[in-house]
Amino acid sequence: MKFALCTTLLLVAAAFASEMPFPHPENGSIRLTEKDSPYILEQGVVVSSSDTLYVEPGVTVLMGEYAKLTLRGSIHILGTEAKPVVFRSADSSGSWNGLHLVSTNRPFEIKNFVVQNAFRNTVFRSRGIFENVNFVNNYYGLWVDDVPEVFLARCDFVRNRFALSIRAGKVISADTKISENVYGLYLEAGGDYNGDISAIKGNLESDVRKEADEMAGAGKRVSRSIWQRIETGF
Numbered sequence: 001m002k003f004a005l006c007t008t009l010l011l012v013a014a015a016f017a018s019e020m021p022f023p024h025p026e027n028g029s030i031r032l033t034e035k036d037s038p039y040i041l042e043q044g045v046v047v048s049s050s051d052t053l054y055v056e057p058g059v060t061v062l063m064g065e066y067a068k069l070t071l072r073g074s075i076h077i078l079g080t081e082a083k084p085v086v087f088r089s090a091d092s093s094g095s096w097n098g099l100h101l102v103s104t105n106r107p108f109e110i111k112n113f114v115v116q117n118a119f120r121n122t123v124f125r126s127r128g129i130f131e132n133v134n135f136v137n138n139y140y141g142l143w144v145d146d147v148p149e150v151f152l153a154r155c156d157f158v159r160n161r162f163a164l165s166i167r168a169g170k171v172i173s174a175d176t177k178i179s180e181n182v183y184g185l186y187l188e189a190g191g192d193y194n195g196d197i198s199a200i201k202g203n204l205e206s207d208v209r210k211e212a213d214e215m216a217g218a219g220k221r222v223s224r225s226i227w228q229r230i231e232t233g234f
Helices: 002-017 211-215 224-232
Strands: 029-032 039-041 044-047 052-055 060-063 068-071 074-078 085-089 098-101 108-116 120-124 128-136 140-145 150-153 156-158 162-167 170-174 183-187 192-194 206-210
Touching: 128 140, 162 170, 162 192, 183 192
Parallel strands: 029 052, 039 060, 044 068, 052 074, 060 085, 068 098, 074 108, 085 108, 098 120, 108 128, 120 140, 128 150, 128 156, 140 162, 150 170, 162 183, 170 192, 183 206
Antiparallel strands: none
């Protein structure tokens, strides 16, 4: 029994040893390369507004339970259809905190990308494009808050609890599907979705929910503190 346990621990250690730690900025940039993939991120990391993140096609980043990636600088996550970039939990049965885009200085570009198993992925006061991005098995697939414009082109939201939430921002969508989630699209006050609503279908609880409709006659608005308490307790 002891021998079997030691063998198992050694195998786990060897697996993590083969993964490259998430790099620190060098000369104003962080570059993730396919040859060094997969990477492992165990804790929260903030990429400053003076740094640029470049991610090559074929890169995988495995996220620990407490991983949270906050991106304040320029963002270029550029997978290809043949070699998408993947950010997912290191433990397939676990989750991580999520990807947070606060790149107010320049538009972000994220293409051919899979983000999976996160608690919440957000775009806050930023603009940019998600092209051929799959949001899979997240608690909040994408939460857009106080943005001028975010573009979704050929994206897919599947098996999220809350697929797409828009608060005080505009999302322009083309050829994007939202299906097989618990809730599809949720529009808070000030949220604007410009896309094909018929592509939001087959979600378990509802396809489209509007805060204005739900709160009509109630004289109240969903408090931001509710969402903050949910995340703090996660």
